[in-house]
Amino acid sequence: MDSERYNLLRQVMALDFYLVELNLYLDTHPADQRAIQLFNTAMANARIAREAYERQCGPLTTYNSMNNGSSWQWINSPWPWENM
């Protein structure tokens, strides 16, 4: 995997992990206004990073993004369990 792709992916991974942490915290603190604000900001940032990755490197999920190109991009390597 080239380094630009790797950097874009690392950004999505980091921002999504931040969302997971806020998600779990909010499940047990559903009225915490500050956490909700952080979640919404993080959500917007993650969406931007995700779109940047997908524009350049292909889909991150199977049926939430359009297929660009004449063949089905979803199955392209590398898969997450393959060496980068």
Place this chain on the structure above:
Amino acid sequence: MFLYEKKLQYPVNIKNCNPKLAKYIITQYGGPDGELGASLRYLSQRFHMPINEAKGILNDIGVEELGHLEMIGTIVHQLTQGAPVEALEEAGMGGYYAEHGYGIYPVNASGVPYDANSFAVKGDPVADLVEDLAAEQKARATYEHLIHLSDDPDVIDPLRFLRAREIIHFQRFGEALGLVQDKMMQKNSYVIKPEGMCKR
């Protein structure tokens, strides 16, 4: 990474509880041809597939099976929710109630807990895809047996949907097996080395 969607793949709305049916249908939760085993089988086998088409189909069917596991859990939950303990006993679920109450636990129709020996990962793409074809047919047959045992249209409807999915999965696994065999017929690829081995 996995992301949960807060919906069932196909609706399950059962109005009447029926523990007798629940006792049979729970085998698709934790039995040998059930959805838990199917998902673990495919998600484990995908790692060593030699071509992207096979990686994709095992990954994506393995994920769909988790959605089916959720549907079966929902069916069993709705069939037992609110049933008196005496009705569970009469349905042969007294032992299940003693251990699990109204909870959902992966067992087969005889109450035996889930066993990973019900599936295989051989690390051989052809052997594993052939097992997957058999697994889909066994699951289809199980759904037909469950439909024969059911008399409630609210239960039969989602069971018919799940049965149809087994047929589609069988078709797609057959195509993946064909593609893997085509790849192996190419020159110098009768023996497919695991990818990691080639690099070292």
